[in-house]
Amino acid sequence: MDTLALEAKATGQEKKSSAPRPRPKPPKKAKRIVYFEVEIVDAKTKEKLLLLDKVEPTSTILDIKALFHKSNPQWYPARQSLRLDPKGKGLKDEDVLQTLPVGTTASFYFFDLGAQIAWGTVFLSECYGPLLIYLMFYFRLPFIYAPKYDFSSSKHWVVHLACMCHSFHYVKRILETLFIHRISHGTMPLRNIFKNCSYYWCFAAWMAYYINHPLYTPPYYGQQQVKTAVIIFLFCQVGNFSINITLRNLKCPGSKVKKIPHPTKNPFTWIFALVSCPNYTYELGSWMGFTVMTQCLPVAFFTIVGFVLMTVWARGKHRNYRKEFRDYPTLRSPILPFIL
Amino acid sequence: MSAPAMGTTKTAHSDVAPKKKRGPGALATAYLVIYNVVMTAGWLVIAVGLVRAYLVRGSYHGLYFSIEKPLKFFQTGALLEVIQYISSNVMIMLCSPAPGIVPSSVVLTGFQVLSRVFLTWAVTHSVREVQSEDSVLLFVSAWTITEIIRYSFYTFSLLNHLPYLIKWARYTFFLVLYPMGVTGELLTIYAALPYVQKTGLYSVTLPNKYNFSFDYYTFLILTMVSYIPLFPQLYFHMMRQRKKVLAHVEEYKTE
Numbered sequence: 001m002d003t004l005a006l007e008a009k010a011t012g013q014e015k016k017s018s019a020p021r022p023r024p025k026p027p028k029k030a031k032r033i034v035y036f037e038v039e040i041v042d043a044k045t046k047e048k049l050l051l052l053d054k055v056e057p058t059s060t061i062l063d064i065k066a067l068f069h070k071s072n073p074q075w076y077p078a079r080q081s082l083r084l085d086p087k088g089k090g091l092k093d094e095d096v097l098q099t100l101p102v103g104t105t106a107s108f109y110f111f112d113l114g115a116q117i118a119w120g121t122v123f124l125s126e127c128y129g130p131l132l133i134y135l136m137f138y139f140r141l142p143f144i145y146a147p148k149y150d151f152s153s154s155k156h157w158v159v160h161l162a163c164m165c166h167s168f169h170y171v172k173r174i175l176e177t178l179f180i181h182r183i184s185h186g187t188m189p190l191r192n193i194f195k196n197c198s199y200y201w202c203f204a205a206w207m208a209y210y211i212n213h214p215l216y217t218p219p220y221y222g223q224q225q226v227k228t229a230v231i232i233f234l235f236c237q238v239g240n241f242s243i244n245i246t247l248r249n250l251k252c253p254g255s256k257v258k259k260i261p262h263p264t265k266n267p268f269t270w271i272f273a274l275v276s277c278p279n280y281t282y283e284l285g286s287w288m289g290f291t292v293m294t295q296c297l298p299v300a301f302f303t304i305v306g307f308v309l310m311t312v313w314a315r316g317k318h319r320n321y322r323k324e325f326r327d328y329p330t331l332r333s334p335i336l337p338f339i340l
Numbered sequence: 341m342s343a344p345a346m347g348t349t350k351t352a353h354s355d356v357a358p359k360k361k362r363g364p365g366a367l368a369t370a371y372l373v374i375y376n377v378v379m380t381a382g383w384l385v386i387a388v389g390l391v392r393a394y395l396v397r398g399s400y401h402g403l404y405f406s407i408e409k410p411l412k413f414f415q416t417g418a419l420l421e422v423i424q425y426i427s428s429n430v431m432i433m434l435c436s437p438a439p440g441i442v443p444s445s446v447v448l449t450g451f452q453v454l455s456r457v458f459l460t461w462a463v464t465h466s467v468r469e470v471q472s473e474d475s476v477l478l479f480v481s482a483w484t485i486t487e488i489i490r491y492s493f494y495t496f497s498l499l500n501h502l503p504y505l506i507k508w509a510r511y512t513f514f515l516v517l518y519p520m521g522v523t524g525e526l527l528t529i530y531a532a533l534p535y536v537q538k539t540g541l542y543s544v545t546l547p548n549k550y551n552f553s554f555d556y557y558t559f560l561i562l563t564m565v566s567y568i569p570l571f572p573q574l575y576f577h578m579m580r581q582r583k584k585v586l587a588h589v590e591e592y593k594t595e
Contacts, residue, residue: 215547297552 033057036097036104040068043086043109055106057098061091064108078187081111116187123177126196130204131170137208138163149214156218158226162211162294165233169286172237180248203302210296219295226293233289240282242268247279260325273329274337276318280310281335311335373498375420380491382414387484390477404464404476411480414487415460418453425449448574456483459525463560466541467532475531479524482517489513511582518578522571529560536560 038052050068065077081090084100086109097106138159142150154160210216219225246269250259263272271278287303311334318334333340386407393406404411464476493510496502535541542556 210546210551210553213546213551217547217549217551220549295549295551297550 034104036102036106038064038097039105039107040064040082040110041107043083043111049110055097057096059097060093061095061097062093064097065093068110075110075112076116078116079113081113082108083111084108086111113189115190117190117193119183119185119188120177122188122193122196123181124174125193126200127170127173127177129197129201131167131174133201133204134163134166134170134208137205137212140212140214144209145214152214154212154214154216156216158218158293159211159216161226161230162290165230165290165293166208169237169290172241176241176244180244182248182251203298203305206298207294207296207302210298211294217295219293225295229289229291229293231289233286233293236282236285236289239268239271240279240286242266243272243279243282246272258324260321260328271337272332274332276321276332276334277310277314280314284310284335311340314340369498372424373495375424376491376495376498379414379417380488380495382410382417383484383487383491386410386414386480387488390481390484400477401474402472404471404480407480408471412460412465415456415483419457422450422453448570448577451570452574455525458563459528462542463529463532467535469535470528470531473528473531475524475527477524479521479528482521482524485513486517486521507585511578511585514575514578518571518575522567526564526567529564533557533560 034057035053036055036057038050038055039048040050040052041048050071052064052067055064061082062077065080065082068080069075069077077093083090084102084107090111091100091108100106137144140149140152219229246261246264246266250261251257261269261272263270268282269278271281275281284303284307287299287306291299291303314335318332322328389407389410390403393403394400397403459479464471470476489506489509493502493506496506536543537557540556542554544552544554546553
């Protein structure tokens with residue numbers, strides 16, 4: 001890329017027209033490339049941060065972010081949000097300069113998104129935490145319950161079953177994060193890791209405390225209740241896995257083209273006919289199964305809070321689908337068929 | 341304790357920095373004026389009740405009983421403010437170009453109303469033994485003076501006839517009343533602790549069908565601890581508001 005980066009001081013220096021430079025004249029038969037000038041202005045202070053001369057019209061926002069990063073090394077590209085309007089949305093990395101509604105002199109407002117962290121790191125720490133914390137309570141490590149119960153084992157088989165289910169759920173999530181998920185945003189704000197981890201870890205500790213407590217009371221309807229609940233739980237786990245596989249297969253690696261998910265040969269994916277985000281539906285089902293299995297009020301709280309959050313996310317995704325695709329199936333609801 | 345920006349919707353913000361404001365419609369204004377007048381009157385009743393009881397008894401011990409009912413009624417009535425505030429902010433959020441931004445003062449003041457209601461019902465009402473404590477008088481009198489000033493401030497603001505004295509009082513008295521009220525509240529909760537522990541009030545123990553437990557005693561201790569981060573935030577928020585409001589008027593006066 002042939003550019004000259006000039007630092008524009010806030011002395012009211014106006015954009016100057018491209019001064020003639022000693023370059024070989026382009027051959028007359030070739031297309032004339034109109035180079036762009038890009039100015040980056042701080043969205044809050046309106047200070048001119050950078051003026052880029054001779055920017056190729058086919059360069060993407062990501063290229064511009066990389067250049068900006070060179071002159072301002074503390075703002076790596078993932079942290080930058082470049083906007084056409086200070087109050088608008090950030091431009092996408094793959095947007096090409098010449099397709100944007102700017103003249104040959106483009107002015108972008110820069111917004112610092114704050115320290116970023118890779119989504120994979122966040123997801124993995126969210127999942128390893130509950131896995132390990134639950135096991136700490138399951139094995140009744142010292143200082144949790146009364147000393148006479150240290151390292152003892154529960155006499156209720158449902159407690160062992162619950163541990164297996166809970167651990168299976170998080171191991172599955174970890175494996176999916178490592179091998180299956182494809183997320184379009186590379187990073188998220190750093191504070192998310194604290195927020196998300198506190199949420200998952202605190203709830204996991206709260207649930208695990210009661211389920212593995214020496215005074216735990218097994219479910220009222222006994223074996224029947226537990227067996228039904230386990231079946232629901234496993235059914236929804238398989239369902240959730242199927243959906244994740246299906247969503248992965250929609251995207252080719254590296255491409256950012258969005259496609260509508262459709263039911264496949266796998267019966268667990270037939271729910272796509274009625275729901276936009278069946279992964280959340282199955283997740284809700286799993287936790288409802290777990291609640292019934294353990295008959296534990298904190299688990300019920302966790303399920304309810306999770307349901308509220310997932311509904312918010314599902315509705316957001318559903319809205320995005322309907323905005324992107326004109327022919328999006330109208331029968332689908334965000335998370336619960338026909339209801340929500 | 342004066343809660344910033346409750347009771348009216350935009351006028352409390354407008355005395356900080358007069359921006360282009362879409363004031364509430366005529367019906368909403370009428371409702372808010374009536375609401376604030378009623379609340380001012382209610383807290384005046386409480387204030388008069390306290391003074392009369394003091395004069396009759398000759399001492400300031402046990403005055404809580406003389407104003408117990410109006411206190412419960414009018415403090416609980418403040419919950420309406422939370423609903424008013426939330427609904428007006430929902431309107432702003434729906435119309436704003438960047439939804440999802442909730443003013444931090446909504447959280448802080450909503451929390452404050454809830455903490456007041458909590459103290460009225462879940463501590464003072466529930467633990468009979470603390471009702472004769474002096475700390476109760478401490479926070480009740482702090483609340484009474486603050487609320488009378490605050491509600492009359494809102495009333496006059498809504499009618500666009502705000503005497504400077506009321507504005508000054510609202511943004512100055514809190515400097516003393518706020519710590520006074522907080523001290524009273526903390527002492528009251530502290531006084532309630534032994535009774536809560538002894539009787540196991542509002543507590544659920546294991547084992548039980550739902551595998552859940554709740555220790556109200558620990559909860560009260562955690563509540564007291566939570567004052568440490570939260571009270572300074574509210575206090576300094578009010579101090580910042582004070583600088584903005586009173587400095588702004590000073591500039592205006594020197595013109």
